[in-house]
Every structure is written in C-alpha cells, then in structure tokens.
Amino acid sequence: MSPDFLTVKDVSKNFDGFIAVDQVSFSVEQGEMISIIGPNGAGKTTLFNMLTGQLRPTAGEVYFRGQIINQLPPHRRARLGMGRTFQIAKPLIALNALENVMIGAFLHRRPLSEARDHAYEILKEIGLASRALRRASELTLSERRRLEVARALALDPQIILLDEVMAGLNASEIEQAIELFHRLHARGLTLLVIEHNLRVVRALSQRVIVLDHGISIAEGGAEDILRAPEVVAAYLGRRREWTPS
Amino acid sequence: MDNIVTILIYGLLLGGIYGLVSIGLTLIFGVIRITNFAHGEILMIGMYGTYFVYAWTGMSPYAALFVVVPAMFVVGLLVQRLLIQPLLNEPMMQIFVTFGLLIFLENFVLMLTQGAALGIPSDNGPQVISLLGNKVSIAQIFAFAASTLIAIGLHLFLNYTMMGKAIRAVTQDKRAAATMGINVNRIFLLTFGIGTAITGVASVFLTPIYTLSPTIGGNFVLAAFAVVVLGGLGSVWGAYIAGLIIGVVEAFAGFYIDPTLKSAVWFLIFIAVLIVRPSGLFGIVGAEEVGFREQH
C-alpha cells in the first residue's frame, strides 16, 4: 500500500473569478474505497475532471503513483491506470457494446482478437454479455451505466473514478451494482466515488470526504460523517429559531 | 512614404468590406454554431439580385437595399428551416448540405446567366473622390460606412433589445436559455434570417464595386473565415476589427509581395490564430481543446 497512490494537494479551480474548487487536499491509498459527497454545485465533478485531466487545476498539484500529473492529458492518465465514468453516460453510439469496451481494451492489447476477448470477459463480469452485439443506442439506462463502467474496466485500471454512477437506477439495480463494486474492490481495485445515495455511500466507503462550495469541510468514516452537524448543515441548512414578529 | 498612406487607405477600405461580409457569418456561427460554407454564394446571389433590380427598374443599386435585404432575410429563413434545422445534431451532414448549397447556387447562377460578366457601369455607379491625396472610389467609402453602421446597429440590437438578449442567451447556453422560456428554434431562424439579411446589405454595397461572376462568392468566403476566426467566433466587433486588420495586412502583402497570393495571407493568418490563440481576439465561443463547450 503506497501512501502516494493518489494525492491531491491544495488543488483549486478558478473559472474566471468563480472558484469552483478551493484548496482541496486529500490522499487515497491503493486499495481504498472513498466516497466524495456534497450538495449540488459543491465542485465534485470539477474535482474529478482535474483528477482525470479534462480540466487543469489553477493551483495545487495532483500526484498519481508518485508522479505529478497536472499537465498530463487524459489519455496518458488512462495509460497510467486511471479509469473514469462520466456523469452523463457517453457511449460510442454507432458501435455495439462489445466494440465500445474494445476501445479501452486496446490500450494494453494491440491485436484485435485479444482486445475483443478481453472486452467480452469484462462484459461477462458486468452482466452485459448477452447484449454485447447490441448497438449502444439500444441499451437501457442501467445498461449504459454498466457499459460506462465496463469501458473503464477495460483499461485494467488501478483506480476507477465513478461519477454518480447510480443516478437513475432502481433499488435492485443499485444492489447489483454495489455487489459488483465490492467484487472489483476485493480484487484490488481502488474506488473513488461521487455519490448522493446514502445507501451507496455507506456500502462503498471506508472514508468519506465532504465538499461544500468547493471546500473540503469534513473527512472521516461514513457513519461519523453522515451524522456530523456541518455535513447536515451543508445539505439542509442550519437550524434557525423562529420567532413570530 | 506616400505609398504607405495609399496602401493603408486601400487596406482599410478593403477591410471595411471584409467586415461587412463577415459580420453575418460570425453572428450565425456564434448563435447556431454551424459553419455555412455557402456563405459566399449567398453573398453572390444578393449581388446578382441587386444587379437585376438595378437593371430592370433603373433604381440606384443602393435603393435596391429595400428589396434585396428583406428578400435575403426570407432566404435565410428558408435555408435554416429546410436545411439546417433538421440537421442540428449532425455536424458532418451540415458541412455536406451547405456545400451542396454552394455548388447548387453557383452553378444555378452560371446556368441562368450563361457566364456573361455583369457589372454596373462606372458612369452610373461609383465616382471617385480624393482622400488625403489618394483617389478613392466613393462606393468603397459607402461600404465602409455601411460596415460601421451595421456593427453599431447590431451591437445596440444585441445589447439593448429583448430579442437581442435572447439571442445572446442562446449563444452562451442554449439549454439554459430554453429553460428560461426562449424558443431556441425560433431564435435560430431569426438569427439566420438576420445574418443573411446583413449579408444582403453587404451584397448591395459590393455590387457597384465588383464585376459579377458566379464564382465571386469564393473570393470572399475564405477571407471571411479568416476574419471570423481572427475576430473570434460570434463576436460582431471582432469581425469588424479583424476585417480591418486583414484588409490592411492583405494590402501590404499585395504591394510588397504579390497580390495574387492573398489567399496565402488568409490561410497563414487563419493557421497562426489557431496555433497561438484559438478563441481569436474577442471570442465568445472559445475553441481551445477544453473550452469549446459542447451544446447537447
């Protein structure tokens, strides 16, 4: 377990005056399951985008596996072992599910047949094997979510960043997904998850980080965090005494 | 030293023309985010329209403004409604369809006019005045004035009218604008109409200056793209100022190197802008790797 697996140090993002992320720091150890929670607009996806390379930090450093990766483009971070899913699933519509996953599989496997076989294995793992030859446009929401995850898994990643991957799924689909992630985690995959669903947060976190207005306001174990007054306040507001005028 | 002033004046007047031709293009690009490759041909049919109004009614070509501009507005509505709107989510098909329009218009006019060269004779049209000791065609001054007035007018329209603000809202974020109750498709129609109408104004002011041929659109369209990119996609003042810059650069390059190589000038400016500062001088729509926000 290397303490320098994924480290974020005083990272900020300033969009022309609007500070979306303000000096956030945390560390992820290899093999951990971490959740990032916070009200809408807290800067969670912006933070993710700085980790995966869609955005560059305006200040601070991001370290992955010992190297500083601030300037590294997204495809190189994928090469280093970082996989991600997008909040709005972005499958490659004209291709079928298998081919979608093959794109990621090609990262470490050049020959077509190898990439194809690996992609199929991943689809089996994810439970999409029966839909492998369907066009991505024909998949349901839950299937598209799973396809997103499959595409990230095809990279043989060391860490996977999941951005609200459960949004819009029903209860049984969520249970299946949790079970899948536990399986992957048991095999050594590090998980960094943005989530709103408390059930998921409880199930998929050894640690929780809370963001509000771009600032990290709390960090700790799931149960403590979810009860902490400042976290409740961030979501619901502070309790005020009402006095009739 | 006299030379420099002459070249400068020539360049600025040319730049005024480039601005006039490009303002419609940049408006359309900024709002609807499509590249109208047929822009030059639309300019061309406006010019032929102006010529025919003049030839059939004896009206001064400038008076043809009142016929050509509304007609062009309608043309813009038709193009947007029939060709562009159905293809809003298909960027490659947009290129195909506007290219098809380009080829169609150019050759349709060729067919109709059988390649005869048309032009407004000089005793009837432009006169020459003396500016700072240089002979300058008054038609070009008119064009420059028109360009400036259009830029100011459009600026006022976009910033101080409800419709203009709606257009600006759609430029920035069409989904957000839609949630505010703005009918995005209607704004697109209006914008394409206005953009084409402005191009109609340009064609009226250009007809007394140039000899018409079906391919004249092609002479302007590349310069227009260079202007739009340099000025910043979607910025009206950007197009105005970039037009002047490119006019001057082209004039100097033409004098010191060779006038036939002007397309090389446009191309180099275009590439240079994309390498150094893709969003151009005043870009609303950023074009950098990260900045060009996809509008779903």
Next chain:
Amino acid sequence: MSSTSTDVEELPDAASASAGPIKLGPSKAQVVAQYLLGMGVALVPFAVLYNDFYWINILTFAYLMAGLASAWNIIGGFGGQFSLAHGAVFGVGAYFAGQMCLIYGLSPWLAMPIGAVLVAAIAVLISWPTFRLRGPFFAIATMAFNEVVAVFANYSETLTGGARGLLIPFRASFANMIFVERWKSTLLMFVYMAFVAGISVAIRHSRLGYYLLSVREDEDSARASGVNVVAVKLWGMAISAALTAIGGTLFAMFIRFLDPPTLFSLPEVGVKFALLSLIGGVGTIWGPLLGAALVIPLENFIRATLGGLPGVHLVILGLLLMLAARFLKRGIVGALGAIRWPRWMSRR
C-alpha cells in the same frame, strides 16, 4: 429491456451453459473472403466491357474515383474529420509525378511513393493546428489549403507550368505508366482501387480503425479510454493523404495534361470524394465504392445529355448533395443495412 428483434440473436449469458465458441465478430477469414468477393464483383464490369471504347473510359474513371473516395473515407468517414484538402493532395501528387517525369525522367512508379510520403507530411503539418481543437476548423483550414495550393499552382510557372499546365508526352511503356491499350490503364485503376479498399479493410479491423471510430463518435469519451486523439487523427490523415497522392500519380500518367482547374476544382475533385462516400455510405468500407459505381456513370450520362448548358450537371450534383445529406445520411449501405441480412454478412 428492449424487446425489439434485430438481425442479431441474443448471446447466451455467462451463467447459462456454454454454447460453444461465441461469435463476437467476423473472423479474419470472413473479412478476407468478403473483400475478395467484393473485388471480384467489382472486376465484372471490366471483364465485360474492356473492349467497349465508350464504357472503358467511364470504368477507368470510376475505379480511380472509387479508390480516391475510399482514401478520403479513412479520415473523413472512419475518423469523422471532413477534409477538403484531399483535392489539393491529389493535385500535388499529380504534379509531383508529372514534373519528376518531365524534368528528371523519373519513372512514376518511383515518384509515386516519394510523392505519397511528401504529401502525407504536408497534410499532417497543416492539419495539426486544427486537430487539437473542436469545431469546424479542420474543414475550413483544409478548404483554405486547397485554395492556396490552387493559386500557387496557377502562379508558379516553374513548379507547375502555371495556368498553361503541364503536358506529358505520350511515350508508352510500363515504366512510364503510359499504355497504348486503354484496358491496361483501366486495370491499373482497378488495382489501385483494390489496394485502397484493402487498406481500408485492414484499418477498419485494427486498433487504428477502432480508435478512429471512437474519435468520430465522442472525443472526450475516447480520451478517457486511453485514445491519443490528436495522434489518431494525424495518422488517419497521413495514410489517407498518401493514398490520395498515389491516385494523383495514376491520374497524371493517364490523362497526361495537368492544369489547376482540372485538379483543384472543389466540386469536381475535392468535394467529389466526399460526395461519393456520402451517397454510398460514409464511414463504411463499401460505401465509397458503391458511390463511385453509381455516381460516375450517372454524371457522364448527365453531361452527355444535358451538356449544352454550362453548369447543369453541377447543379444536379449540388441538389444531389443536399438531398443526400438531408435524407440519405447513411447512404446506400446504410439503407441496405436496415434490411435483414443473413448473419454471415458484416453489418458495416
């Protein structure tokens, strides 16, 4: 779960008993067989018409254009990058071979690969600034490039013979790529088409091909999957340009008269490649070939019957382009794909 049936059966789940080897895609043998079959079919008109003086010309041109459209399709169709520079690329390849022959007596067979590499390098150079960006810049830059090259060709007497053009004298020999019998030229064009189609097939079923498709579909998504988007675009452009330049060489030695309007006219050359791909099915392997097979003879027919009025056949071409873009986006191949076919034919 969608219950619509498609032309594809559901695959057995991992949980169910193994049903033997799963058919995930066409095997190499199938791909090769399909290719050979297609080439065989394409050869049939030649076998039938090689002695027909009228048709042999059309066929020669059709094969050439099929190859050029296929070459464009690699970056334009697979990669989704609408290049308008391919006309310029074609022209430069033609001029290069022509001049090498006229000035140095160099056999076009040797000039061909050199020209291809040279042109590919230029194409990569002008494309690179636009490939990092999104939006229409690539199309505009390539259009501007086409214009610059055309103007330059007109202007430079020494390099290209200027507006007067270049005339390559008729000295028939294999080394000169000039033949007395027409059918030999036709066969050469067929070989070119088969070559480009073959490369197209190879790319489509390789990592580069899949990467190109991913870039076309969604660049962000591709990046997150480890695709170096800029590098993929550059490779696609380089290969596509090289193949187009080779076509230019063949054209030069076939027609033996080169001048700027012939080579650099966008509707006749540059956009034509794209148009053929569109009609046939842009982004497919067989689309460009079908497009050429249909449009080239049609064009000839129109020119022959309505040739009196200038510009008529281009008016029709323009209309065709607009209608196809509006109503026939997937081209003929796409329209055929909507029909149920037996499993052994690939979908694209």
